[in-house]
Amino acid sequence: MQKFRHLKGVTTLELAREKCIGCRLCETVCPHGVFVVAEGKAAMADRDACMECGACAGNCPTAAISVKAGVGCASAIIHSWLTGEEPSCDCGGGSCC
Amino acid sequence: METPAGPVPRVSTELRPRDIVGRWLMRWGFGRNRYRVAPGLYAVGNPDAEAPVLVTANYKMTFDALRRELTGLDLWVLVLDTKGINVWCAAGKGTFGTAELVAQLAASRLEKVTRHRTLILPQLGAPGVAAHEVKRQTGFGVVYGPVRAADLREFLAAGRQATAAMRQVTFSTGERLILTPVELTGMGKTSLWAIPALFLLGGFGPGFFSAAALTERGTAAVLVYLAGLLAGCVLTPVLLPWLPGRAFAAKGAVLGAALALIGALALHPPLLTAVAAILALAALASFGAMNFTGSTPFTSPSGVEKEMRRAIPLQGAAVLIAGGLWLAAAFV
Numbered sequence A: 001m002q003k004f005r006h007l008k009g010v011t012t013l014e015l016a017r018e019k020c021i022g023c024r025l026c027e028t029v030c031p032h033g034v035f036v037v038a039e040g041k042a043a044m045a046d047r048d049a050c051m052e053c054g055a056c057a058g059n060c061p062t063a064a065i066s067v068k069a070g071v072g073c074a075s076a077i078i079h080s081w082l083t084g085e086e087p088s089c090d091c092g093g094g095s096c097c
Numbered sequence B: 001m002e003t004p005a006g007p008v009p010r011v012s013t014e015l016r017p018r019d020i021v022g023r024w025l026m027r028w029g030f031g032r033n034r035y036r037v038a039p040g041l042y043a044v045g046n047p048d049a050e051a052p053v054l055v056t057a058n059y060k061m062t063f064d065a066l067r068r069e070l071t072g073l074d075l076w077v078l079v080l081d082t083k084g085i086n087v088w089c090a091a092g093k094g095t096f097g098t099a100e101l102v103a104q105l106a107a108s109r110l111e112k113v114t115r116h117r118t119l120i121l122p123q124l125g126a127p128g129v130a131a132h133e134v135k136r137q138t139g140f141g142v143v144y145g146p147v148r149a150a151d152l153r154e155f156l157a158a159g160r161q162a163t164a165a166m167r168q169v170t171f172s173t174g175e176r177l178i179l180t181p182v183e184l185t186g187m188g189k190t191s192l193w194a195i196p197a198l199f200l201l202g203g204f205g206p207g208f209f210s211a212a213a214l215t216e217r218g219t220a221a222v223l224v225y226l227a228g229l230l231a232g233c234v235l236t237p238v239l240l241p242w243l244p245g246r247a248f249a250a251k252g253a254v255l256g257a258a259l260a261l262i263g264a265l266a267l268h269p270p271l272l273t274a275v276a277a278i279l280a281l282a283a284l285a286s287f288g289a290m291n292f293t294g295s296t297p298f299t300s301p302s303g304v305e306k307e308m309r310r311a312i313p314l315q316g317a318a319v320l321i322a323g324g325l326w327l328a329a330a331f332v
Helices: A025-029 A055-059 A074-083 B017-027 B060-067 B087-093 B098-108 B123-128 B131-138 B149-157 B173-177 B180-186 B188-201 B211-242 B248-267 B271-295 B301-329
Strands: A035-038 A041-044 B040-044 B053-056 B075-079 B118-121 B141-144
Touching: A025 A035, A025 A055, A025 B123, A025 B141, A055 B123, A074 B271, A074 B301, B017 B060, B040 B098, B053 B060, B060 B075, B060 B149, B075 B098, B087 B123, B098 B131, B118 B123, B123 B141, B131 B141, B173 B211, B180 B188, B180 B211, B180 B271, B188 B211, B211 B248, B211 B271, B248 B271, B248 B301, B271 B301
Parallel strands: B053 B075, B053 B118, B118 B141
Antiparallel strands: A035 A041, B040 B075
């Protein structure tokens, strides 16, 4: 995936290292290898690769990770602007599913 | 087959011709809202009380993609009711999620079927599931398997260990190309009114309305529109890693403008028409490319929204200027 990079410095992903217990689940679930756990603590090795899917935050047993998760889909965002609903994959266009 | 929790249907790991036709129709987006399997527990091969349990979504294309990789294996498959949506999208929405998993575990009485208390979930189901919550509520532990069903056999053989490559999503040229038909279908409704409208507008000119202008200018405008669709919805996705820029809108605009420039150099239209075509094609391709963000496995909502806020005003302005120039060109 290294050749696919979207915009830099936009992700809302945050890690509170002091809460991390080193369970490695963030490292496991991330589809872009954002986290690396070393010496019992997670670190963000490639923060700009984050797509804000929310897998890490939802599976973190100590809530050390936070991210404003959602779908990175222009038609879903347009749909949300027009209707005021949360952007989601069942936007009618359906191209993301 | 019979189990302590009652009869469980056994599924084949071979796809039949109608499954393949169905998959092809889905790639074009036809009838995808009805392409589902019944949620619940299924058997593959001859699973016993120690056999692994895989969890998946009830989109039939997902279910088929999973079962065809399981030939010769004995295991259980628990299908969640994701309303006919694939694992990753459903997880993003939460329908492939902790609550639904807990509900299906109860409905299938899986604890009577297996002695072990471990579920194997697809890694891309993780955005909807909190593994520690599933454990707390049901006693079943969650192991996240590989991203792709094709890696399951190796994952199981390696003692449920995924390699780093199994944990990362990919986006190869083939994976991008296979997504383009549905992008075109998605633009179908817009095209149904846009194409006749452009054609008719082409007829306006000094003599108010002429059939000759309609044929020439109308056809040219429709061709520019179709080229824009092709550039944005097919060529940009396929050429994605090689087009300049990070923003999809920029990639599409560059490609659209380049195509229009080549067309203009080949056909020598009047200057106003040429500029109009370049602007219109760049804007259309840019918009189509931007909409492809939702089909990619790497764009974040923050990133997409940022590029949209910049790109949409520019696309709108380009279309308005192009339209103005094109109409003006009929009078000079």
